[in-house]
Amino acid sequence: xxxxxxxxxxxxxxxxxxxxxxxxxxxxxxxxxxxxxxxxxxxxxxxxxxxxxxxxxxxxxxxxxxxxxxxxxxxxxxxxxxxxxxxxxxxxxxxxxxxxxxxxxxxxxxxxxxxxxxxxxxxxxxxxxxxxxxxxxxxxxxxxxxxxxxxxxxxxxxxxxxxxxxxxxxxxxxxxxxxxxxxxxxxxxxxxxxxxxxxxxxxxxxxxxxxxxxxxxxxxxxxxxxxxxxxxxxxxxx
Amino acid sequence: xxxxxxxxxxxxxxxxxxxxxxxxxxxxxxxxxxxxxxxxxxxxxxxxxxxxxxxxxxxxxxxxxxxxxxxxxxxxxxxxxxxxxxxxxxxxxxxxxxxxxxxxxxxxxxxxxxxxxxxxxxxxxxxxxxxxxxxxxxxxxxxxxxxxxxxxxxxxxxxxxxxxxxxxxxxxxxxxxxxxxxxxxxxxxxxxxxxxxxxxxxxxxxxxxxxxxxxxxxxxxxxxxxxxxxxxxxxxxx
DNA sequence: GCATACAAAGTTATCATACCAAAATTTAAA
DNA sequence: TTTAAATTTTGGTATGATAACTTTGTATGC
Numbered sequence: 420x421x422x423x424x425x426x427x428x429x430x431x432x433x434x435x436x437x438x439x440x441x442x443x444x445x446x447x448x449x450x451x452x453x454x455x456x457x458x459x460x461x462x463x464x465x466x467x468x469x470x471x472x473x474x475x476x477x478x479x480x481x482x483x484x485x486x487x488x489x490x491x492x493x494x495x496x497x498x499x500x501x502x503x504x505x506x507x508x509x510x511x512x513x514x515x516x517x518x519x520x521x522x523x524x525x526x527x528x529x530x531x532x533x534x535x536x537x538x539x540x541x542x543x544x545x546x547x548x549x550x551x552x553x554x555x556x557x558x559x560x561x562x563x564x565x566x567x568x569x570x571x572x573x574x575x576x577x578x579x580x581x582x583x584x585x586x587x588x589x590x591x592x593x594x595x596x597x598x599x600x601x602x603x604x605x606x607x608x609x610x611x612x613x614x615x616x617x618x619x620x621x622x623x624x625x626x627x628x629x630x631x632x633x634x635x636x637x638x639x640x641x642x643x644x645x646x647x648x649x650x651x652x653x654x655x656x657x
Numbered sequence: 658x659x660x661x662x663x664x665x666x667x668x669x670x671x672x673x674x675x676x677x678x679x680x681x682x683x684x685x686x687x688x689x690x691x692x693x694x695x696x697x698x699x700x701x702x703x704x705x706x707x708x709x710x711x712x713x714x715x716x717x718x719x720x721x722x723x724x725x726x727x728x729x730x731x732x733x734x735x736x737x738x739x740x741x742x743x744x745x746x747x748x749x750x751x752x753x754x755x756x757x758x759x760x761x762x763x764x765x766x767x768x769x770x771x772x773x774x775x776x777x778x779x780x781x782x783x784x785x786x787x788x789x790x791x792x793x794x795x796x797x798x799x800x801x802x803x804x805x806x807x808x809x810x811x812x813x814x815x816x817x818x819x820x821x822x823x824x825x826x827x828x829x830x831x832x833x834x835x836x837x838x839x840x841x842x843x844x845x846x847x848x849x850x851x852x853x854x855x856x857x858x859x860x861x862x863x864x865x866x867x868x869x870x871x872x873x874x875x876x877x878x879x880x881x882x883x884x885x886x887x888x889x890x891x892x893x894x895x
Numbered sequence: 896g897c898a899t900a901c902a903a904a905g906t907t908a909t910c911a912t913a914c915c916a917a918a919a920t921t922t923a924a925a
Numbered sequence: 926t927t928t929a930a931a932t933t934t935t936g937g938t939a940t941g942a943t944a945a946c947t948t949t950g951t952a953t954g955c
Contacts, residue, residue: 432937433937434937445752446748446751446752458905458906458907459906459907460906470941471709471940474908475716475937478713478717479717482717482721483720485748489906489947490945490946491907491908491948492947493905499745499748504746504748507737507743507744508742510737510742513684514684514737515825520826523824523825523826524826526776527824527827530772530773531768534769535768538768586764587753587761588758588762588764589761589765592765592834670907670908672909697935698934698935706910707911708911708912709908709911712936726936727936728918728936728937729919729935729936730919
């Protein structure tokens with residue numbers, strides 16, 4: 420009889436229920452980071468479920484980065500890492516990658532990044548400067564034929580600018596976008612001659628503006644750099 | 658340190674290997690969206706593993722939104738939904754929620770949102786306008802004591818502005834931030850008198866600027882609105 | 896006293912099997 | 926042709942056994 424009036428909207432499986440329960444406990448800080456969870460067998464008894472169901476719940480929590488499972492040792496509540504948090508987003512962009520997405524990414528960068536550069540100029544620490552300077556040097560030294568490494572360095576430079584704002588939300592917002600730059604660059608780089616010198620100069624100008632705490636200049640240089648990028652891609656996308 | 662001496666060999670469990678294999682196939686479009694995967698039993702034979710190991714891999718893929726599992730029917734490669742992609746990020750922000758995060762979020766909004774409003778004014782469709790208009794009406798009608806609903810409506814309004822840009826990346830970048838607005842607003846709303854009238858007027862001004870395709874005005878109004886928000890929170894955070 | 900080696904206990908990882916429940920498919924009846 | 930029942934397919938759960946790994950304590954040898 421329970422079958423008749425039973426679950427309608429609840430297509431939830433047992434393992435999903437378990438997952439939610441544990442997730443809620445972590446969200447509400449009832450389970451603090453570092454806490455060791457009871458062993459599988461104990462949890463089975465506590466929830467009154469089989470190991471199969473329990474394990475599938477735990478595996479999903481582990482996949483999402485909420486807990487860490489150490490074979491032979493136990494399961495621990497772990498601090499959700501930024502990388503885990505944005506991994507899904509990276510995958511999403513990776514799967515949606517097409518010319519539309521490229522245009523949209525450039526539009527976003529054109530609007531956001533100059534502002535980011537301005538804030539970075541105001542807030543940058545000496546460590547930020549060191550990191551940026553190293554990126555520039557690496558870029559200059561980089562073998563012009565190694566477009567992969569080049570794209571990687573540029574990626575890091577822009578990410579370091581975002582870091583220099585001291586604003587975690589900025590970093591998180593931009594990181595998934597930057598992670599696509601290498602893939603974008605691979606599309607068009609072969610077509611562009613003498614681009615590298617230009618790129619190095621442009622990035623050095625951004626660096627110097629940030630170094631000198633000249634927010635307006637940083638804004639302008641970053642905007643110019645992305646305008647150039649936009650031109651190149653507009654040409655390519657045609 | 659962990660990086661340096663961390664495990665070299667395959668600390669990967671069997672189920673993780675399976676997960677990677679299938680994920681790679683999806684990433685490389687060898688498995689297209691909508692494809693029905695072989696049944697669990699068949700996959701067990703193909704991979705030569707037990708059902709347990711296989712299932713744990715499949716459950717994780719399902720948790721990440723890459724496949725959809727239908728009981729009695731089968732498993733299908735599914736299009737990764739935006740909501741799935743940003744869920745982890747929402748959780749991350751939720752767990753990191755503190756006064757620092759609030760400040761950083763407001764800083765990001767102060768910089769990004771006016772620009773978003775400007776672009777929205779240029780690209781908005783009539784449907785966008787209808788949605789925004791409805792948000793304004795709902796906000797005006799909303800019971801002043803129901804702060805939860807109020808915050809929810811405002812959240813939707815800002816999200817709709819982002820949607821009006823026509824740029825998917827904008828939406829995705831801002832959504833996790835907006836999803837925290839209700840929680841933020843709950844902190845301070847009780848302390849503010851006569852705030853609601855102000856809020857309605859401010860949002861209506863933004864709406865009208867977007868309606869009139871007046872980018873500059875939209876920029877200014879949005880900036881003003883967030884400046885006010887900043888003031889309120891600055892007061893609260895002290 | 897100290898360091899190494901080893902054994903034991905606890906834990907997760909995997910496997911194999913069985914049965915249950917839901918959905919789709921086939922078959923039989925009206 | 927339509928409907929309803931039976932069958933098949935498929936995922937969901939349960940259980941028990943074994944393997945692999947980590948930690949810890951203990952014993953051994955120096």
